[in-house]
Amino acid sequence: MKGGAEMAVPPLFTCPISLDLFRDPVTLCTGLTYDRYHIEKWLAAGNLTCPVTMQKLDDLSIVPNRTLRHLINQWLQSSTQIQQVCVELTDADPLFDSMKQVIESDESTLKNRLQVLEKIEYLFQEDPFSNSCLIRLDFFGLLLELALGNAKNLHIQESLILVEKSLICALKLMPFSEVVGLNILKKVSKFEGFIHLFEQGSSCIKKSLCLIVEAISTRLDNRDLCEKIGKSTKISTAIVHLILQESEEVAAGIRAMSALSNLEANRENLVLEGAVQALISYVSNLEKHEKKLASIAISTIERLLSVETAKRVVINHPFGVESLVKMVFRVSNHEGSESAVNTLLIICCDSRIGREKAIVNGIITQLLLLLQSQCNGRTKTKARMLLKLLRSMWSEDSSHVL
Secondary structure (H helix, E strand, C coil): CCCCCCCCCCHHHECCCCCCECCCEEECCCCCEEEHHHHHHHHHCCCCECCCCCCECCCCCCEECHHHHHHHHHHHHHHHHHHHHHHHHHHHCCHHHHHHHHHHCCCCCHHHHHHHHHHHHHHHHHCHHHHHHHHHCCHHHHHHHHHHHCHHHCCCHHHHHHHHHHHHHHHHHHHHCCHHHHHHHHCHHHHHHHHHHHHHCCHHHHHHHHHHHHHHCCCHHHHHHHHHHHCCHHHHHHHHHHHHCCCCCHHHHHHHHHHHHCCHHHHHHHHHCCHHHHHHHHHHCHHHCCHHHHHHHHHHHHHHCCCHHHHHHHHHCCCHHHHHHHHCCCCHHHCCHHHHHHHHHHHHHHCHHHHHHHHHCCHHHHHHHHHCCCCCHHHHHHHHHHHHHHHHHHHHHHHHHC
């Protein structure tokens, strides 16, 4: 490593559009942050969607992300110091080079590699400057490749532990590492290993993989890889099963599913593999679950309804419409209420059975309560639209019966 090498910009500090360091970070209503110049240019061109998620923007306002700007300023002030310490550490101590050699060498034993992972875990806790060195030396890519390379050896206890530790360490480095490290998944053999880990891995492994999928799906430069993952029947099925198991890892599964659904090309396969049923199952047991996750599940269902068969799945599911109705006025701080109302608007507009089920399950009362609450104006507007739709179509349905 050369002393004059430039400090790599953490991906967290780069605009998803320009891929350059943020100058003036601002946040959209979708929760994603962009550089002001580039997002204003995007909106001025007539685009009404979030560039990363392609989600329609009901609110075009942008909010300065002062927290991120403060973090960037701190990073800029300390980067020179960190770089110098990192150079001194790597030049003076062969520790990092030796760890890389152990990970990369075909001659290394499982025991040797586990010892390296234990050392890395120690560095995370005890030496933040060493963490910067791990990032600069692309340990993220090395650790990911190590996990994928042992995917077929999970029947060996030491290999299982190796994969779990490799992924956990890689995830700690991922927010600050170059996304090029993920390109390894574009290789057929490595992608097969990724799939195998999803199918045969422990709950810990599957949770880590879901977090990686979520990260991949939130950047424009990973669009092709996101589509490849989303169209994998085996991966979609594995995530669905993770959600249905209602284990501690369910949160990672729901977030991964939500992230994949942001890409329209993925939605048909996700619906086909049972994503809607799994999300309804989760929402129908709202009393047992975190309400924030329930709102993410509902917004994911809303996106998946762009696939025609998803509408039938919701209507035909024993708890489909009922769960959506309950979500209208049962979510903390009304998070998810708007998505629930939007979803019911889509269902009720297209289906008489959907309208009947909504009314039977108390949608009128829920909407009236929502209108009297402190929810935002946009949600109230959608609630009034649904009330008007139900009243007009109920009259039409009744006249047809007569």
